[in-house]
Each structure stands twice: as C-alpha cells, then as structure tokens.
Amino acid sequence: MSVSELPFFVYGTLRPGEVNHGLLLHGRTLAEEPARLRGAVLYDGPGYPYAVEESGGLVTGDLVTALPRFYERLLADLDRLEEYRPGDPRNLYERVAREVLPGGAGRPVRAWVYVAAPGVAARLRTHGEPIPGGEWRGRGGTVR
Template structure:
C-alpha cells in the first residue's frame, strides 16, 4: 500500500454518512467505529443529488460529518469502492480528489457537533470536489450554510 493509500479513517459528510444510501452500499459491515466529526476550513456545497466539499478560509466555515474507521481486513476493499464511487483518479482530474486532512471528532448530539468539538485533530481521508467541480462551485456557489448535509 503506497503512502497515498495509508489506512486512515474516512471523513464522510453526505450520502456516505451512517443512514445514507451510499453508506449502506459501500461501508455497512466494514466499520470498526463511527464518530461525529467536523472538518474546519471547508465549505459544503449542494451538487445534483450529492454534496461537494471545497476548501474555504472564511472564518468559522466547516463541514459536519462522521469519522469512519474501517476494519483492517476490509480497508483495501472499502478504499477501492469509495475511490470508484467518488470517481477519484490518481492524476487528480476526477469528480472528487482524496486528500489527507485533519478533522476533529465532536461531542455526541446534533447541537454539540455544531457548537463544541471534543477531540483533538486527527488525520483522515477527505473527498474534496475535483478541479472542474471546484471551479464551477467557486464561480456559482451552492453553499449549505450550516455545513451539514442533513440540513439541505
């Protein structure tokens, strides 16, 4: 496994969150732990039926999601399935790009996730909007102001 495929947890913020249609299809049965989490310095945008994360230095901007730790024996299959789902290409030209980023685990409860963060930063894989999607969203933002896909 290359350094770009280190077995990190995944920060998920849309249809891959527990209860989402893509969680059921790609992560159910593969998870060792699921914890509420927050990605600071990014904005959540509405796509046609799914969300995009775009880096955003606006103070207070963040995305609410979950930090998913995949069972070691299921990791390679989960990584391949998620990269395929997100159309993540090795050359960085896909619909999404996978990037190692620091996320913070959050206290349990919807209000706590939005207001108070309990855990120290932890590295995770995050799927960000790929170059074409990011350019489109920067030109015509479709911001979800709360940073929570469940609020759309």
Template sequence: MSAPEDALPFFVYGTLRSGGRNHAAHLAGRCADIRPAVLDGAALHAGPGFPYAVPDAAPGRRIVGELITVRPGAYAGALEALDALEECRADGTGLYVRRRMSVRTAAGEARDAWVYLAGPAAAARLRERPALIESGDWAER
C-alpha cells in the same frame, strides 16, 4: 487482506454518512467505529443529489460529518469502492480528489482522515455557480 500503513479513517459528510444510501452500499458491515466529526476550514456545496466539499478559509466555515474507521481486513476493499464511487483518479482529474486532512471529533480530538474534496472541474463550476449549504451539514440542508 490487511490494511496499508496509511489506512486512515474516512471523513464522510453526505450520502456516505450513516443512514445514507451510499453508506449502505459501500460501508455497511465494514466499519469498526463511527463518530461525529467536523472538518474546519471547508465549505459544503450542494451538487446534483450529493454534496461537494471545498476548502474555504472564511471565518466559521466547517463541514459536519462522521469519522469512519474501517475494519483492517475490509480497508483495501472499502478504499477501492470509495475511490470508484467518488470517481477519484490518480492524476487528480476526477469528480473528487482524496486528501489527507485533519478533522475534529465531537470530543475535540484532532485526527487525520481521508476527505473527498471537489475535483478541479467541479470546484470551477462551484466558483461560477456556488450552492453553499450554510449550515455545513448535508442532513440539515
């Protein structure tokens, strides 16, 4: 199965990062490239064992993660698996929503990527009870 034309890399920032439990379960063996990256203009919040990303225009807000390029033959399966893991629904009501966003690699290159952001219900809970990870890095929380 070939990758669709909008087969963007994924920006991952929590349990899907290299060494994370969900990376091993959903991405291991499917990756063509993994490189450090940053999502500017977003904040990282702690959830119940996993993080949430939310847009945040406060100065200096950023999330540290990885830009993962999936092998073309594995892309459709990876996209389906990640959407299911993140409870990403087409109507936007899931635990997470998948958005095309620009991330910055460690080399300074801007790349479009799929990013899973907190869905509406999760974002509302975070506004009521924020659990900000100041470093923006799930591995350094």
C-alpha cells in the same frame, strides 16, 4: 497507521442513515463518530454534496474507521464511488489527507476526505449553492 490506512471523513451519502452508507460501509467499519472538517464549505451537488476547500468554512460529517480486513477493498470501493483516479484531470473529487475534529472534543485526527477537484471547486465557488451550516444530512441523496 500509515497514511494509506487513514480513517475516512464522510459528509454526504456515506454518512450513517444515508443511502451509500448501507451499500458500502455497513458491516465494514470499526468505528463511526460525528466529526467536523474546518477550512471547507459544503456545496449542493446533483443529489450529493461537494466539500470545497475554503478558509473559514466548516463541514459536519462523520469519522469512519474501517475494519482492518476490509480497508483496501473499502478504499477501492470509495474511490470508485467518488470517481477518483489518482492524477486524472477529469476527477470530480480528489482524495486528500486533512485534519478533522472528532465530535467528542478530542484532538484532531488525520483522515481521507474527498473534496471537489479543482475545476469543480472553481465552478461551485462561482455558480454553486453553499449549504447553510455545512450540514448535508437529510437532503435526500442519490445512489451513484
């Protein structure tokens, strides 16, 4: 698997049972399993969360593996949802490769994670509201 074909770690509206999962992931995944991301804190956003890279934090989410025939299109759809454009200073999120821990006590897996872009992360650290326990599920997401 090349770096461009990594699975995705999702922690907000893309998780199973949340609004964007049904719109973008349903029927396009090979596997979905609980997972955790270390070194990040989850902050409440306007209807969706932001993972901000900070030592000592832990974010709960899911590791999603795309069906190979949908991978390229799914990657483009997720980048569009997260308003991520490589190198654009106006990004709200950055797509980065990070180690995540599958829930089944397996070895760490490298995955794509959408984390808060630097300017957003700085504002959240100063004025944001961290989500206790790093679990966003059930907070009522919005479609973007």
